[in-house]
Amino acid sequence: MGFKKWAFKDIASTFLNLDEFGETHLINGKPMTVIIDSNEVEQRGKKQFEHSRIDGIYEDNIILYVSRKNIGKQPARGQAIKIDAKDFRVTDSRDEGGVYSVTMRAFKS
DSSP states (O other): HHHHHHHHHHHEEEEETTTTTTTEEEETEEEEEEEEESSHHHHHHHHHHHOOTTBBBBEEEEEEEEEEEOSSSSOTTTTTEEEETTTEEEEEEEOOOSSSEEEEEEEEE
């Protein structure tokens, strides 16, 4: 078995494993094992988000890591995604070898 096949099998058994990093959330109404990271957004784009603040409105920025196998088609920029009961908009989406890294933003006042 080549490295790519080995790594792809490792997505569910390690990276998105409920006993390791994964958590179950409703993604557009469907339960999926995912990882939600808000700290990584701060590290990746602190300056990018500093210029988009408006008084009285706060952004909730996250990165959703989800298996390509579970969610299907790669989320597109601007696409609406509901996580549990909260609505987000995709600002960036990358295929990282079988796992989508989807940066999203929600606004709240």
